[in-house]
Amino acid sequence: GENVEQHPSTLSVQEGDSAVIKCTYSDSASNYFPWYKQELGKGPQLIIDIRSNVGEKKDQRIAVTLNKTAKHFSLHITETQPEDSAVYFCAASAGMDSSYKLIFGSGTRLLVRP
């Protein structure tokens, strides 16, 4: 089955700096890669996703890149703000090949220092 590894487990940056979180996956059939933000006491919220037919996607300060050959994908947050502080999870799904199961990475706790 799919295995998703995520690094780093914690990340502390100064406000205004960039943050990068990296994930690798094992199942070459995976074709959907979402990123979720989870704030304390809340469920995961989708912030951006990418499908295997594109290499990069951007939404304002957030971008995701995908390298299918190396089986890794990354989340980039630019101009970080204190409200970006949260736990971020990457995930992967192989769709019908995996009965649409979504498998999560271990999470990254991001702290943005004012």
Next chain:
Amino acid sequence: SAVISQKPSRDICQRGTSLTIQCQVDSQVTMMFWYRQQPGQSLTLIATANQGSEATYESGFVIDKFPISRPNLTFSTLTVSNMSPEDSSIYLCSVGWMRGSNYGYTFGSGTRLTVV
């Protein structure tokens, strides 16, 4: 995307008892899933809730401990049976949506369970 209502949002239960968590979706969905998030940990898939048939459980999870019902395309329940303190976690309902060849997932806000 679908809006999920999950109840209860939190509960404190005595060991040895059972709790049933409800997940209501505002539209018909094909895929429904239940996850567990232990304190400070990531989300682990418990099972896929199948409409009209038995749920499909992941390794390490069994029907006797986590019975699941899915009577229709908008509703599912997860029961945590014979609870122990180790069952203290957040339990999350998720639905999968499809649009043409694309698909994605939405999560409920979760049920925070404490077993004492």
